[in-house]
Each structure stands twice: as C-alpha cells, then as structure tokens.
Amino acid sequence: MFDCREEVLALTKQLVRIESIVNEGGEKVLSQALHTLISSYPYFQQQVDHVIYQQTENDDQERYNVIAFVKGTKNPSNKTVLLMGHIDTVGIDDFNLKELALDPDALAEALHHEDLTEEVRSHLESGEFEFGRGMLDMKSGVASHLYLLKYYSEHPEELEGNLMVVFECDEEDGSHGIISALSELKRLREVHGFDYVAAINADFVSPRYTGDPNRYIYKGTVGKLLPSFFITGSETHVGSCFEGIDPNFIAAHLTRQISYNPALCNEAFGEITVPPVSLKQMDLKPTYTVQTALSAYVYFNFFIHSWSPKEVLDRLKVEAETAFTTALTEFKENYLAFSKVSGEPMNDIHWEPRVMTYEDMHSLLQKEYGEVYETHMNAFNEQLLQQTELDTRMFAARVVEEAWKWMPDKNPAIIMFYSSLYSPRIEVTGKNDKEQNLLDALEVAVETVQPEYPHPIVTKNFFPYISDMSFVALSDDAAGISAVSSNNPGWGTKHFVDYEAVRAINVPVINIGPYGYDAHKQYERMEKSFSLNIVPNLTNEVIQQLIGGK
Structure with missing residues (x-):
C-alpha cells in the first residue's frame, strides 16, 4: 500500500487555500493552478499534449476543466480508467469564521475557542479531522486522484492501459464542467483509440445515520429531477x-x-x-x-x-x-x-x-x-x-x-x-462485461484494503447525492429522456443537455471518496485516515485490477 497520507494532505490544503466557489470566478484560478502543477511533472513536460485545459461550452461563466492522461508502457492497451473530481465548492457565507474558511490550520486553531457541539469538538480535539470549505467536498478527493496521476506519470511501466483524470468545474450548480468534458473525451477516444472501461469518482461520503460506523463505496448514483x-x-x-x-x-x-x-x-x-x-x-x-x-x-x-x-x-x-x-x-x-x-x-x-x-x-x-x-x-x-x-x-x-x-x-x-437539469440515475449491476469487471475489481480492492482500516468498508448501489457521475453513463432509454426535454419549457433556449453524448461515453462508474461530516456547512470536516490513505489505496487497487496487469 502507498504511504501517502502526508502528501495527499499537503495537496488537499494547497487546493483548499485557493477559493473556487461555484460561479464566482475562483474556479478559473484553481483550474489554472492545477494545469500548471500537472504540466510541471516531468512526464507532462515530455508529453505536453497529454494535459488539456478545456474551456466549458455554452456557459455564461469563463471556467475550465483540466484533463490529463498517462499511457501505460507495461503492455500497451487501449483500456482506459477515468478518475473524476470536481474542483468547485459551495460558498462560505455560512461560516462564523468566514475569513478563515479556506485556511485549514488557522481555522482549526480558532475553532478551539468557539462554542461547538460535543461531536464537533471531539472531532476537532482528536486531531483526526481537517476543517475548511472544500476539505471534504471534495478537494481531498481531487488530491487523491492527483497523487495517483503523479505516481503513474513516474511509473507508467506499472500500467497495461491508460489512466486519465478529469477535474471538472461547476458540479455544485449546472454541471457545465462534466457535460463539456464529454466532447473532449470523445475527441481523445478518436485520436488515441481509448476504450473507457471504468470511471472512479471521489466525491465525499458521510454517515447515513447517527452512530453509523460504515465507510461507503457507491456503485452508480441516484438520479435527480426538479x-x-x-x-x-x-x-x-x-x-x-x-x-x-x-x-x-x-x-x-x-x-x-x-x-x-x-x-x-x-x-x-x-x-x-x-x-x-x-x-x-x-x-x-x-x-x-x-x-x-x-x-x-x-x-x-x-x-x-x-x-x-x-x-x-x-x-x-x-x-x-x-x-x-x-x-x-x-x-x-x-x-x-x-x-x-x-x-x-x-x-x-x-x-x-x-x-x-x-x-x-x-x-x-x-x-x-x-x-x-x-x-x-x-x-x-x-x-x-x-x-x-x-x-x-x-x-x-x-x-x-x-x-x-x-x-x-x-x-x-x-x-x-x-425546470432544471436532470441528473440521470446510474445502475451498475454487472449487466455487461465492463460493469462486471469493475464490480470484480472493487470487490478485490475492498478485500485487500479492509484489513488496514478498523471501520467497515461497505458497498452500496446508489451514491445518495447529486454528482457528476450522472453524466458519464445513462440508464434511461430514449423515452425517459424525451419526457425531460418535452416537458422543460426552457429546453433548447435557456437549457439543453446532449444526453446522447452521455450515452456515447457510457462508462460504468463508482464512487470512492473522502469521509467526513457537514459538507456544505460551516463545520465541514474530513477524517484523515480514511480520506488520505484508504481512499487512494482503494482507488489504486481498482486501477491495478483493471489496467495494472494483475
């Protein structure tokens, strides 16, 4: 297993300190920073066309996705695993310590002097949680993917296929990021012959009820309508x-x-x-x-x-x-x-x-x-x-x-x-070879990593929150999608989604993400052990099962 806790933590704090509230301009700043960082890795200095800075399409904001990929050399193959993560956050107006919302170390110090609930204070004093906007949702997940991208850029000989990251903006509002990324994924597939075999998102997970001891991995995602x-x-x-x-x-x-x-x-x-x-x-x-x-x-x-x-x-x-x-x-x-x-x-x-x-x-x-x-x-x-x-x-x-x-x-x-975006439901049930291979890889990954962590790692079928997972696969038929387009008065003018572009990618997707509490709230916090160590290692085990030649 990777000993990656401190490196992923440092990356997470680096990302949190860059304000990237959705629709407020910071997304562009963070995407620029990510593009610069990835481009500085030796692999990408040699393969400059393997990192892409993509402006979103049909968007009234100027913002960008960052897409990068490493081609494995162990036994070159078209099989490609996507690592997904959104770089935007919700706002910080709910913070009492608003000026410290993006400074994890200073925020933790200041929180010791605040009136906190017993649970929040126990988490703070344990030293096992990091606080701050975006710490949980989901910059620690992006940092995990970034760590794996860097590792495989230094060790492409450990891959029999290709590893791609898609860091997208605007997940918290209209999903312009991932929807725009579809055209780039299609272009890259045509240029490089990529066969997208699986996608792994890294959005946050939380307890499902008070006292819930489980850390969840989700196969597929809930759909959301308005x-x-x-x-x-x-x-x-x-x-x-x-x-x-x-x-x-x-x-x-x-x-x-x-x-x-x-x-x-x-x-x-x-x-x-x-x-x-x-x-x-x-x-x-x-x-x-x-x-x-x-x-x-x-x-x-x-x-x-x-x-x-x-x-x-x-x-x-x-x-x-x-x-x-x-x-x-x-x-x-x-x-x-x-x-x-x-x-x-x-x-x-x-x-x-x-x-x-x-x-x-x-x-x-x-x-x-x-x-x-x-x-x-x-x-x-x-x-x-x-x-x-x-x-x-x-x-x-x-x-x-x-x-x-x-x-x-x-x-x-x-x-x-x-009257708004339909985020499609996704079922990953083993109905085809790609889905079954991903489910098998996930099962092996959990069995491998579980002994290294004291809490149960449990798989469930539907990620329970809205996420960009909805836009890399489609379980609805044409009639289901037609009900959305025919009954949206703004369709084709104020609002449009090319769901057939989603169907064209159609890659099975799971979520292995950081664990914590109070996403979208002022005490948003991430548990370090699972998020910084277990998440990257679980994700890596799935990668290795699918394209590592295991």
Missing part, C-alpha cells in the same frame, strides 16, 4: 375571498401532499431514496395588491433509483390531482361554514381538479393557434433570454406563465413540468 408546478387560481378581491380561489391555497395543499411523502420514495436493489421536499413555494404576483394572486409556483427535489422521468410525472400527476381535490373540498367546506355564520348565500362552485403536463398544454395550444402561437412564444423566449438574472427554474416558470395566457379555458389548473 418537478415543477405552475398553479392558477381565480382572482378575487380579498374582501370577497370566496368569489375566487387563491392559487397559494392550492399550492399549500400540493406541498403538503408531496413533501416528505414516503409513497414517493423509489426503491431499487433494496435501497430507497429519500422522499421529495419542496425547494421553492411562491406566487408570481409582482407587487402588493389586495387581489389574490393569479398564479403560484412550486418545485420539489425528487430523487430516483429506477423510475424514469416519465414515471415520475405520471406519479406526481396523481398526487397533484389528489391535492387539487382536497383543496377544492376544503374550500367548499369553509365556504359553507362561512355562509352559515355570516348569513350570506353560497354561490355554486363550478371548478374541477385539472392537472396537465406542459407537453400536453403546449400541444393543445399548437393545435388551437398554430404558427401564430409558435411565433409568439419563440419571440418571448428570445426576449426572456436577455434577462440574465433569471435562472433556468424561473425562466421555465415565466415561459409557462406566458403560454397560459393563450389557454382558452382559464379555470384553475396545475401545469406540471421540469
């Missing part, structure tokens, strides 16, 4: 509230129906996703008035293991219809009770639950108005693109809001759509 709902009501003056229906009232029932609903957890291979949770609930009223809102907007985080994007829409349509029915029932009951206590007569309620997908509404309007509608919406989308402050989620909502104005029937409705 199902969104545009909700219209019937506007009225608040002094005559029962003459209309507030879309916020319907939205509240929708959120209650969907958020934390265990019926919307997706089980596969004995593992289950967490239920959806609302990430935004708002109305679209621009200013204060005493009228109820015309429309509301809600979207939810939704994880999947085996369901397709179309299946998710089908299931959520049922939930939305239930929520709508419940809202109308409660509205009528409240109206009746008010009528009794006020003595005012009760008018007939003529609304019925109405839920449709954006695809259905768009098709209806195309048939109703034809080219006039199409021309108007295309012009509206182009105009909306000029509002650069709109993210993909609000862009999509505004497109639906504009399309709704064309609806002949303006009775209350819920329009369902997707």
Whole structure:
C-alpha cells in the first residue's frame, strides 16, 4: 500500500487555500493552478499534449476543466480508467469564521475557542479531522486522484492501459464542467483509440445515520429531477375571498401532499431514496395588491433509483390531482361554514381538479393557434433570454406563465413540468462485461484494503447525492429522456443537455471518496485516515485490477 497520507494532505490544503466557489470566478484560478502543477511533472513536460485545459461550452461563466492522461508502457492497451473530481465548492457565507474558511490550520486553531457541539469538538480535539470549505467536498478527493496521476506519470511501466483524470468545474450548480468534458473525451477516444472501461469518482461520503460506523463505496448514483408546478387560481378581491380561489391555497395543499411523502420514495436493489421536499413555494404576483394572486409556483427535489422521468410525472400527476381535490373540498367546506355564520348565500362552485403536463398544454395550444402561437412564444423566449438574472427554474416558470395566457379555458389548473437539469440515475449491476469487471475489481480492492482500516468498508448501489457521475453513463432509454426535454419549457433556449453524448461515453462508474461530516456547512470536516490513505489505496487497487496487469 502507498504511504501517502502526508502528501495527499499537503495537496488537499494547497487546493483548499485557493477559493473556487461555484460561479464566482475562483474556479478559473484553481483550474489554472492545477494545469500548471500537472504540466510541471516531468512526464507532462515530455508529453505536453497529454494535459488539456478545456474551456466549458455554452456557459455564461469563463471556467475550465483540466484533463490529463498517462499511457501505460507495461503492455500497451487501449483500456482506459477515468478518475473524476470536481474542483468547485459551495460558498462560505455560512461560516462564523468566514475569513478563515479556506485556511485549514488557522481555522482549526480558532475553532478551539468557539462554542461547538460535543461531536464537533471531539472531532476537532482528536486531531483526526481537517476543517475548511472544500476539505471534504471534495478537494481531498481531487488530491487523491492527483497523487495517483503523479505516481503513474513516474511509473507508467506499472500500467497495461491508460489512466486519465478529469477535474471538472461547476458540479455544485449546472454541471457545465462534466457535460463539456464529454466532447473532449470523445475527441481523445478518436485520436488515441481509448476504450473507457471504468470511471472512479471521489466525491465525499458521510454517515447515513447517527452512530453509523460504515465507510461507503457507491456503485452508480441516484438520479435527480426538479418537478415543477405552475398553479392558477381565480382572482378575487380579498374582501370577497370566496368569489375566487387563491392559487397559494392550492399550492399549500400540493406541498403538503408531496413533501416528505414516503409513497414517493423509489426503491431499487433494496435501497430507497429519500422522499421529495419542496425547494421553492411562491406566487408570481409582482407587487402588493389586495387581489389574490393569479398564479403560484412550486418545485420539489425528487430523487430516483429506477423510475424514469416519465414515471415520475405520471406519479406526481396523481398526487397533484389528489391535492387539487382536497383543496377544492376544503374550500367548499369553509365556504359553507362561512355562509352559515355570516348569513350570506353560497354561490355554486363550478371548478374541477385539472392537472396537465406542459407537453400536453403546449400541444393543445399548437393545435388551437398554430404558427401564430409558435411565433409568439419563440419571440418571448428570445426576449426572456436577455434577462440574465433569471435562472433556468424561473425562466421555465415565466415561459409557462406566458403560454397560459393563450389557454382558452382559464379555470384553475396545475401545469406540471421540469425546470432544471436532470441528473440521470446510474445502475451498475454487472449487466455487461465492463460493469462486471469493475464490480470484480472493487470487490478485490475492498478485500485487500479492509484489513488496514478498523471501520467497515461497505458497498452500496446508489451514491445518495447529486454528482457528476450522472453524466458519464445513462440508464434511461430514449423515452425517459424525451419526457425531460418535452416537458422543460426552457429546453433548447435557456437549457439543453446532449444526453446522447452521455450515452456515447457510457462508462460504468463508482464512487470512492473522502469521509467526513457537514459538507456544505460551516463545520465541514474530513477524517484523515480514511480520506488520505484508504481512499487512494482503494482507488489504486481498482486501477491495478483493471489496467495494472494483475
């Protein structure tokens, strides 16, 4: 086994000290630093075309990926293993010691004087944890890959294939980095004949529950969708509230129906996703008035293991219809009770639950108005693109809001759509030779390294967080992807992903990453023993099983 703890730690601290908050400019600085460092290695001074500085594509930020590869000389082969890692981090505004968030040594010293929970203080005083933004998520993982790249650049004779690193930006927001890297991976495959046999990501892992002793390795990853709902009501003056229906009232029932609903957890291979949770609930009223809102907007985080994007829409349509029915029932009951206590007569309620997908509404309007509608919406989308402050989620909502104005029937409705990036689910089950070879290699690696570490190293089927693993393989068929593109109002203008480019790479992927606590929080910390020593050695064992000639 490599005795690499101190070297990987030094690299990690070096990376953490370079601010690389997503979308704030630092990603470019860190990618430049990585490119300079890799280019300084003797191998890459001789093979200058083996390190690539790639600007992201279709991106409103200037930022870069760093891709580098070593060709093995032991028994030259096209077999190539990819090591993946993202270089961006979330922000530091949550830190009490904000000025020290990127200085691990000074931060640790200052934390001794802070009011900490018992767990955080015990980790700090143990000396076995390093604190700082990006320490866990995931610069220690990048450092592990960097260590292995350097080692094999000095020892290419130990490889029967090729080792490539892909250090990508923008994992924490829109995955522009890995999506852009696909074109470069394709080009390198064409130029060098690479056969991508496996990918190893190094994103962080954490306890799954309080007291969990396991350190996890994941085969494949969870998928993530952002199902969104545009909700219209019937506007009225608040002094005559029962003459209309507030879309916020319907939205509240929708959120209650969907958020934390265990019926919307997706089980596969004995593992289950967490239920959806609302990430935004708002109305679209621009200013204060005493009228109820015309429309509301809600979207939810939704994880999947085996369901397709179309299946998710089908299931959520049922939930939305239930929520709508419940809202109308409660509205009528409240109206009746008010009528009794006020003595005012009760008018007939003529609304019925109405839920449709954006695809259905768009098709209806195309048939109703034809080219006039199409021309108007295309012009509206182009105009909306000029509002650069709109993210993909609000862009999509505004497109639906504009399309709704064309609806002949303006009775209350819920329009369902997707408003953001779909991060595809990936299953690695041994269904082909590449997957089985990777699973076999991982099994040997764990058996080899486990005796060197006191805590159980456990493999599971789905990495439970969003990651760039989603963009190197595709388990969905064309119909599943079509449900995403056909139901995203910003597709082709504000938002586009070439999922067929993902399918063209289609390499089985696992995650062997650093272990720690509180990623994305101010006490983000990484356990040194597993992260700095076990992770590089586990990764190396998999490499050796696949392309080392073992």
